[in-house]
Amino acid sequence: MSRKSILYVDSDEEFRKNFASRFSPGSYEVFVTSSISETLEKALLELPSAIVVDPNFPDLEGIKLLRALRKISPGSIFILHSRLNEMDPSLRSLDWIYASFEKSNQTSLLVGTVCRAIEEKNVSLNDFHRKALQEENLISEISWLQWKENNRNSEQLSIGKNILDNLTHSISQGLGIGSLITRLDMVEAIAKKKEGHYEIPVELMDSILENKNILRDWTEKLEKFRSLFDLNVAKERTHFDLVQSSILDSMAELGEIARIKNQKIIYEERLFNSYVFSSPAFLKFACKELLVNAMKFSPSGSRIPILFYSTNKYVCLTILNDIEFAYNGICGIPEEYYFKVFEPFFRLNHVYDERFNAHDFGFGIGLNLAQNLARQSDCKVSVYELTDYTEDVPTRKVAAEIQFPLC
Numbered sequence: 001m002s003r004k005s006i007l008y009v010d011s012d013e014e015f016r017k018n019f020a021s022r023f024s025p026g027s028y029e030v031f032v033t034s035s036i037s038e039t040l041e042k043a044l045l046e047l048p049s050a051i052v053v054d055p056n057f058p059d060l061e062g063i064k065l066l067r068a069l070r071k072i073s074p075g076s077i078f079i080l081h082s083r084l085n086e087m088d089p090s091l092r093s094l095d096w097i098y099a100s101f102e103k104s105n106q107t108s109l110l111v112g113t114v115c116r117a118i119e120e121k122n123v124s125l126n127d128f129h130r131k132a133l134q135e136e137n138l139i140s141e142i143s144w145l146q147w148k149e150n151n152r153n154s155e156q157l158s159i160g161k162n163i164l165d166n167l168t169h170s171i172s173q174g175l176g177i178g179s180l181i182t183r184l185d186m187v188e189a190i191a192k193k194k195e196g197h198y199e200i201p202v203e204l205m206d207s208i209l210e211n212k213n214i215l216r217d218w219t220e221k222l223e224k225f226r227s228l229f230d231l232n233v234a235k236e237r238t239h240f241d242l243v244q245s246s247i248l249d250s251m252a253e254l255g256e257i258a259r260i261k262n263q264k265i266i267y268e269e270r271l272f273n274s275y276v277f278s279s280p281a282f283l284k285f286a287c288k289e290l291l292v293n294a295m296k297f298s299p300s301g302s303r304i305p306i307l308f309y310s311t312n313k314y315v316c317l318t319i320l321n322d323i324e325f326a327y328n329g330i331c332g333i334p335e336e337y338y339f340k341v342f343e344p345f346f347r348l349n350h351v352y353d354e355r356f357n358a359h360d361f362g363f364g365i366g367l368n369l370a371q372n373l374a375r376q377s378d379c380k381v382s383v384y385e386l387t388d389y390t391e392d393v394p395t396r397k398v399a400a401e402i403q404f405p406l407c
Contacts, residue, residue: 004027004028004029004049004118005028005029005030005031005046005048005049006023006028006029006030006031006048006049006050006051006052006114006118007031007032007033007039007042007043007046007048007050007051007052007076008020008030008031008032008033008052009032009033009034009039009051009052009053009054009065009069010032010034010053010054010081011034011035011054011056011057011058012054013034015054015081015103016032016034017032018107019032019052019107019110019111020032022107022108022111023111028049028115028118029046031046031048036057036060036065039065039069040068040069040072043069043072043073043076044072044073047072047073047075047076048073048076049076049077049118050076050077050078050079050098050114050117050118051069051073051076051077051078051079052079052080052081052110052114053065053066053069053078053079053080053081054080054081054082054103055080055082055088055091056082056083056086062088062091063088063090063091066078066091066094066097070096077098077114077117077118078096078097078098079097079098079099079100079101079110079113079114079117080092080097080099080100080101081100081101081103081110082100082101082102082103083102083103084102084103084104087100087102088311089309089316090309090311090314090316092386093316093318093384093386093399093401095335095338095384095385095386098113098117098387099113099117099387099389099394100389101113101389180208180211180212180215183204183207183208183211184208186204187200187204187208190204231281231373232376233279233281233282233373233376233377234279234376234377235277235278235279235376235377235378235379236277236278236279236280236377237275237277237407238275238276238277238278238279238280238283238404239274239275240270240272240273240274240275240276240315242278242280242283243276243278243283243315243317243404244269244270244272246280246283246284246287247267247287247306247317248267248269249284249287250284250287250288250291251265251267251291253288254288254291254292254295257292257295258295258304260295261295261298261299261300261301261302262300262301263295263298263300263301263302263303263304264302264303264304265291265304265305265306266303266304266305266306267305267306270308272308272310272315274310274315274406274407275406275407276314276315276404276405276406276407277377277378277379277404277405277406277407278377278378278379278404279373279376279377281373282370282373282374282376282377282379285369285370285373286370286373286374286381286402287317289366289367289369289370290319290370290381290400290402291304291319292366293366293367293400294319294320294321294398294400295321297321297323297324297398298321298322298323298324298398299322299324302321302322304319304320304321305319305320306318306319307319307320310406312406313405313406314403314404314405314406315403315404315406316401316402316403316404317401317402317404318399318400318401319399319400319401320388320397320398320399321397321398321400322395322397323396323397323398332385332396332398333348333383333384333385333398334385335384335385338382338383338384341367341383342367342368342371342381342383343368344365344368345365345368367381367383374402378405379402379403379404379405380402380403381400381401381402381403382400382401382403383398383399383400383401384398384399384401385397385398385399386399
């Protein structure tokens with residue numbers, strides 16, 4: 001196994017020669033292949049540092065080729081290189097695809113990205129392959145559920161701690177119980193008893209009433225979320241127009257919220273004459289939850305695009321947002337948290353913004369509810385990081401995605 005080896009997979013001879021010619025002798029060992037059998041054999045024998053693939057082979061689906069290569073060499077860095085009109089968006093959204101490039105004049109950028117990605121790996125490939133195998137097994141959903149079952153007691157303890165942490169943090173932040181207690185302490189200290197009643201400053205009384213209203217909102221939200229936990233939905237044959245209507249309704253409802261941080265939700269209506277499996281209750285809750293999260297955790301003045309694409313099995317809705325720096329937690333979503341963010345009461349950080357209070361309960365249960373409703377309606381919700389290469393400088397972004405199965 002070569003420490004710095006690259007496998008370039010493409011049925012186009014011109015691109016194979018062009019790619020191989022970009023590397024000086026002795027810098028990297030570059031292998032080029034043009035057939036499925038040769039590609040799989042090279043991947044097995046060499047376990048390359050990076051695999052650059054044009055997945056458009058006439059006799060095999062691109063996703064099957066990529067999955068086969070990852071099974072053989074899970075420690076490799078995977079990069080897509082394809083013509084724009086031939087590139088399947090669902091392949092680019094795979095969380096283990098490092099980057100994707102259009103076949104045009106981007107060869108120099110492609111080569112630079114491959115070299116930089118390999119150099120960033122500061123551990124030996126042997127260790128990296130073993131680590132990748134472990135992570136692949138852990139991150140696969142079946143293994144994750146098995147791991148959860150085997151660690152149920154410690155998991156319940158962790159959930160209990162998360163509940164206490166969230167309650168404590170929510171009580172102590174902004175308007176709410178903690179603030180109300182502080183103001184009642186002030187009443188006790190400064191109130192004057194006079195002829196059978198107490199006198200307190202008007203401003204203090206107004207503040208107490210404001211906190212009372214916040215607490216009333218909390219109790220109403222608790223009841224709402226309790227009902228959602230108990231909600232049973234059934235998947236329904238749903239025309240794409242209804243999915244699109246839910247997005248437009250959520251955008252209209254959250255328009256005022258978007259102005260809080262001067263953010264702009266970008267969406268162009270699409271024509272998909274298709275039926276998918278979903279449910280109205282799931283659509284309404286999930287669209288709003290994912291949009292509020294995108295606004296809450298992205299910087300002021302940012303754009304939040306909503307994208308749709310289709311595969312032969314799904315119609316997929318993706319909401320992208322830039323990553324806002326957080327002083328008191330983790331920025332973005334590291335790969336090891338892709339599934340954990342759906343655990344009840346789990347939070348990567350304790351970002352609190354009173355301006356979102358009306359649409360965000362803040363206890364870390366929104367994604368768990370969305371996933372629960374998605375499973376009942378035969379859909380899938382995922383949240384992950386990707387690198388956006390469409391801008392001048394590659395940018396980390398968070399993608400929240402809903403997959404709707406085609407009927």
